[in-house]
Amino acid sequence: MGLFEDLRNLSEQIKKRQAHVKGEEATKQALVLPFLQVLGFDVYDPTEVRPEYIADFAKKKSSGQLEKIDYAITLKGEPAVFVECKAVDVAVEDHDGQLARYFNSTPSVKLAVITNGVQYRFFTDLRAANIMDAAPFLELNILRINEREAELLKPFTKEHFNPAIVQRHAEEVISLDRVTALINDLLRSPSENFIRFVLGELDLVGGRVTANVVSRFEPIVKKSIQSALLGMMTKGIQQE
Numbered sequence: 001m002g003l004f005e006d007l008r009n010l011s012e013q014i015k016k017r018q019a020h021v022k023g024e025e026a027t028k029q030a031l032v033l034p035f036l037q038v039l040g041f042d043v044y045d046p047t048e049v050r051p052e053y054i055a056d057f058a059k060k061k062s063s064g065q066l067e068k069i070d071y072a073i074t075l076k077g078e079p080a081v082f083v084e085c086k087a088v089d090v091a092v093e094d095h096d097g098q099l100a101r102y103f104n105s106t107p108s109v110k111l112a113v114i115t116n117g118v119q120y121r122f123f124t125d126l127r128a129a130n131i132m133d134a135a136p137f138l139e140l141n142i143l144r145i146n147e148r149e150a151e152l153l154k155p156f157t158k159e160h161f162n163p164a165i166v167q168r169h170a171e172e173v174i175s176l177d178r179v180t181a182l183i184n185d186l187l188r189s190p191s192e193n194f195i196r197f198v199l200g201e202l203d204l205v206g207g208r209v210t211a212n213v214v215s216r217f218e219p220i221v222k223k224s225i226q227s228a229l230l231g232m233m234t235k236g237i238q239q240e
Contacts, residue, residue, distance in 0.1 A: 003157065004150035006038045011145050014118065018143075021117070028070060030084045031117025032085050036077050040158035041073060049073055053082070055102060061065065069102050072121070078108040080163050081156075086116045093121065096132075103132040110166040111156065118142055124170045136221075137170040 014031055021030050033043045043049045043103050053072035073081035086092055092114050095191045102124070103112045108129050112123040121136040140149045154160055155169045195214050198221055199205055205213055 002150075003038070003154055004145075004147050006129065007150050007153070008144070010034055011040050011142050018088060018118065020090050023050050024085060027088045027117045028129075031088060031142075032071075032083070032115060035115075035117070035120075036071070036073075036083070039153070039156060047077075052077075053079065054201070055106065058160045061165055067098060067101075069099070069162070072109075075077065077110075078222045079106055080109060081111045081113065082106070082109055084112075084114045086114070088117045090116050092116050094154070096121075096123075096134075099123070100132040104130060107213065110163040120130075122170075124166050126167060126170055136174050187225050190218070195221050 009131060013034065016038070017030050021027055028121050028222050028225045036043050040185060050072045052068045052070065054066050060239070069082045070085040071083040072085065073077040082099060083100055086095055099112050100115050100123075101107055103125070110124055112132055114121050114123075118141060120140050121140075122144065124134050125131055125133060126137065131220040138152060140153075151197050152173055155162070155165065185191075190198075192211075192214050195218055196209050199209050204217070210232060
């Protein structure tokens with residue numbers, strides 16, 4: 001099976017397990033470790049997936065215990081990925097701080113993940129070297145995983161993981177999302193600049209493109225977009 005099929009099967013398992021999972025430890029065992037397994041990592045090999053990773057710079061909590069990251073995935077003996085886990089009913093977006101401290105102090109780590117076993121947030125250091133970005137470059141819900149998201153996860157599988165290209169992949173993910181959103185907006189409601197671009201490319205006016213010209217051609221451009229989309233859908237159905 002491919003990665004998408006494996007993730008979809010895991011999604012079905014988690015749907016059945018979720019109501020019976022209580023607390024952080026149960027979340028890790030029942031939800032998070034199976035996810036790491038799907039990505040190809042050996043969760044039973046502590047030299048590959050190191051649980052409760054404590055760094056030399058770890059701070060002490062108020063309880064006196066040292067701060068630790070739930071899992072460090074290692075590559076050639078060095079941490080390459082940090083995974084911080086929270087209980088399944090905890091909102092993960094409120095708990096990036098500890099993950100950032102570890103990431104910022106460990107140059108070998110280029111990917112940091114925080115999860116409650118359902119929601120996953122992926123971070124790297126696009127803004128400044130060795131400083132974890134404030135916002136994730138990828139967020140997904142394992143219960144609603146789709147084929148596109150599975151494809152985005154492929155570079156983070158054991159087979160394909162390469163710390164040197166994490167940043168490039170993160171940039172591609174962000175750019176893809178932004179360009180897709182822009183195109184969707186333009187297709188639903190073409191902007192004046194887009195209409196001017198179309199008229200200029202086709203030289204339909206033969207003169208200056210004024211506001212009145214844009215207004216006159218706006219419904220034509222909208223109909224053309226609808227016609228093109230319908231044609232693409234029809235062609236796709238015929239090819240199946």
